[in-house]
Amino acid sequence: MRSLDEVRDRLDTVDYLADEGLAMAVFLALRLGKPLLLEGEPGVGKTASAKALALALDTPLIRLQCYEGLTAGEALYEWNYQRQLLAIRLAEARGQELADADLFGAEYLQERPILRAVRHPGPRPPVLLIDEIDRADDEFEALLFEFLGEAAITIPELGTFAAARPPVVVLTSNRSRDLHDALRRRCLYHWIEFPSPERAAAIVRRSVPGAAEPLIRSTTDFVGRARSLDLDKSPGLAETIDWVSALAALGVTDLVDPVVPGTLGTIAKTPDDRLAVAALLGDPT
Template sequence: MRDAQAVRHRLDAVDYLVDDGMAMALFLALRLGRPLLLEGEPGVGKTAAAKALARALETPLIRLQCYEGLTAGEALYEWNYQRQLLAIRLAEAHHTRLTDADLFSAEYLQERPILRAVRHSGPVPPVLLIDEIDRADDEFEALLFEFLGEAGITIPELGTFTARTPPVVVLTSNRSRELHDALRRRCLYHWIDFPEPARAVEIVRRAVPGATGPLIQTAVQFIGGVRHRELEKAPGMAETIDWVGALSVLGVTDLAADGVVQTIGTIAKTPDDRAVVAAALGAYQESPP
């Protein structure tokens, strides 16, 4: 894509709306071949950005979901020990002996998401989503340094695999912990904030086409106000879409309608937040703006 606006138009075509900053970050990641680290509050569209980019590029999305205790064998590669053991037993049955070179060959190598992205045949590079990197351990970040810096993985028994068509790498973080400086240096960076009202309305309209315009407008306005209250988990765009979707399914067209309070479980995810949102909704219904 020739510039940031072209990226924006391609994403718009797959119903993912971005601002100028996000469009530029994605364009530079594509043009420079650098990993892109996206941070922001939960629910603002970080994971959706990688998914939309894969659709816009018409290329596979390879996803690595991070979690505490994630290992190299689950993220990079692993040896098929069952097949190796079977090969040893078959060799013994035929009175032959296998060497380490026989057992630790490409035949017994199992690709995990990162190696799969490195060995992707192309011609269009895949999008590799390393989702919620902040959930993984500090030690796991060090496993990524070679890949993020050189688009390659070293397997001691086989050597180094370097991508012929380096993948488009998108990392996401909710900032549940601070990431290592060495990881940040290897990435471009963009912070995704909750979108401004007009873009938020358009995002919800595309995501919930059956909802009425006035309902979307008032729901987005209400969520925008609630986000400034003392909440444990402020609702993002994902929760806004869920709420409008639930209201639309119930045939609600006005936040003053009966039963709206029963749907706030889509936006309030703790008992204390539910009480705050319910009180805000009550005040809104008594004195709508």
């Protein structure tokens, strides 16, 4: 994408409304060939932005979902031990001897998301989403340093694989823990704020086209007010879309409908949050 306006327009065509800050971050990441680290509260659209970017670029999305205990074998590459064992048995049956080099060749290599992104044949580089990097262990971050800095992976038995066309890398974090400075230095950075009620309404309008306009305006305004409460988990844009979808499916057109309290489980995810949100719903101020 050649300009900031083109980034915004291309994302708009796939129904992702990026604000100026996010559009700038994406443009610079593409222009400079740098990974982009997106942080923000859950539900503000971090993961959705990477999915939308892949659609806008008309290129595959490769996703690595992070979690505690994630290993290099699950994220980078792994050896096909069953095929290696079969090769050993066949060689023994034939009276042959196998050297280590015979067992650790490319034919025994299993690509995981990051190596798959590095070796992607094209014609366009893929978008690699490393989702919720803060859920992985500190040690896992160190495995990413070479890839994030050089778009390459070193496999001791085979050497270094460098991407002919470096993938577009998007990392997301909910800030459940601090990320290592070395990882941050390798990335461009952008914090995604909760959208304003007006912008949230524009996004919901795209996502739930069958919803009544008064319902969209009242729900997005209400969710904005709910975020000012002391909640365990503030409702994000994803929860807002779920709520409007549920209300629209029930034929609700405004929040005074008596069925609305029964739908609060779409935006309130704990018993205490549900009580607090229900109290706000019953408060006309």
